[in-house]
Amino acid sequence: MPLTAEAIQKLKEKMKGKGFKLTGPRRKILEYLAENDGHPSAQEIHAAIRQMLPGTGMATIYRTMDLLARLGLVRALVLNDNRLHYEIDRDGDHHHHLICTGCRRVEEFASCTFEHLIGDIESATRFVVKRHDLEAYGLCPDCAHKARCAGE
Amino acid sequence: MPLTAEAIQKLKEKMKGKGFKLTGPRRKILEYLAENDGHPSAQEIHAAIRQMLPGTGMATIYRTMDLLARLGLVRALVLNDNRLHYEIDRDGDHHHHLICTGCRRVEEFASCTFEHLIGDIESATRFVVKRHDLEAYGLCPDCAHKARCAGE
DNA sequence: AAATAAATGATAATCGGTCTCATTTACCTT
DNA sequence: AAGGTAAATGAGACCGATTATCATTTATTT
Structure with missing residues (x-):
């Protein structure tokens, strides 16, 4: 069950509220995570974002995921396959x-x-x-x- | 509470019983794990073993820990610091x-x-x-x- | 629209862990 | 106790995920 448009909007505002810029890659990453539930790795996120925003670098994915995790919008998961996975942190879930x-x-x-x-x-x-x-x-x-x- | 000498002996025999050679490094690693409880990473084990058996290579530590885990003598732990940790598998504990x-x-x-x-x-x-x-x-x-x- | 600080992309660097292969060693067998 | 054999080791190349660097771009503030 993907997040509603309003919920996505709320995520973006939480980001800006804390003084972080809402850039192209960040916007797309949030939308991607919100619209697809799952537990993608950084590589999977990168591949998906590149379809919409070619040229997006791997480092941006890592930096953004780290930021989102620090903001509590996303959680990092260890699934024992030598890479981190991520999921939207639906609060209370x-x-x-x-x-x-x-x-x-x-x-x-x-x-x-x-x-x-x-x-x-x-x-x-x-x-x-x-x-x-x-x-x-x-x-x-x-x-x-x-x-x-x-x-x- | 470190393992008793007999318990250590039992570990070594379990190893030989399954057809694996009881080599210098393996012997030392088992003793180290049994005598110090804790949750060391491969690096920590390597450092400790090198004090007794200088020249022991990192690869040997990894190979041995993998073997011990497959034999069920040791358990690998994910403690969220980007490296595996290990502990003796005291049975029933x-x-x-x-x-x-x-x-x-x-x-x-x-x-x-x-x-x-x-x-x-x-x-x-x-x-x-x-x-x-x-x-x-x-x-x-x-x-x-x-x-x-x-x-x- | 300009100013400014933050974010990005490219790329090098790091780091845990694995692989390869020539050499050594434990442990049979005699 | 010496010799044969397969398994184990050490050295170092390699790999893939992640982080760091730095010049360039861009979202926001004025």
Whole structure:
């Protein structure tokens, strides 16, 4: 479910509000992320942006993603394939990722009982817990089926 | 709590039992990991091994850690600092990590009530979950204190 | 429209990790 | 205990993702 035009507008305004220029590449990157949900890598974003704005350099993608992450508009994901992936940070939407080690498909799942444990962990360790990442790796239904058919 | 000499012996035998040679570097790496608990990166392991076995190459560290991980003697950890970290896999000891974003200190915490979440995820998504990573990020007591003193 | 600071594109540099290959070594076999 | 053999090592080339540099361009301010 892509973001609405108003939501996209809000992202752009948050950017300008913090004193950052709303440039061509930044505008396109925001639109791309908002209109396609998924978990693209910098390379994938670069390829997509180049279709609309040829000549956009890789460095700009990295710089912009870093900025968006610092602004809290985007989250960086470690999916264990030696590159960072990104997703729009829909506020209030807490979820985690399930990565198929067969085909690299990424699914999201919402249920997270971890929140309930944070208090216990904090009192046991005296840490102040800010955030947490949870990724589960396994086989998607298709790949699990194929694996089963291939015997063992 | 470092591993006992017998436990270290067991690791070495598991290695030989699977048909892998117990070489100098491998022996030292196992001993290092067993005697120091912590979550060292390949670079840290390399530095430590070189003190005992100068001339040990970086590639050997990577190859050995990969082997140990495949044998299930060691687990690789993603602690969000662009490099893998490793820890001895004490069998039956399921825990997760709490990373201080201030000083990079890593603490462990056990997650007892967490396991059934995996079952929920499997039935909701029809994935077969093989493994999962959970890391919590925050501030350790020291860094939290410093942050508080520095005023918000 | 000009001034100015920030952002960009091109490209070099860095850095974790992998690959290659000639040499060495653990561990059979005798 | 020496010798044979495949596996493991060390050195260094290589790779791919990310970061840094710097001259040029551009969004905003005046």
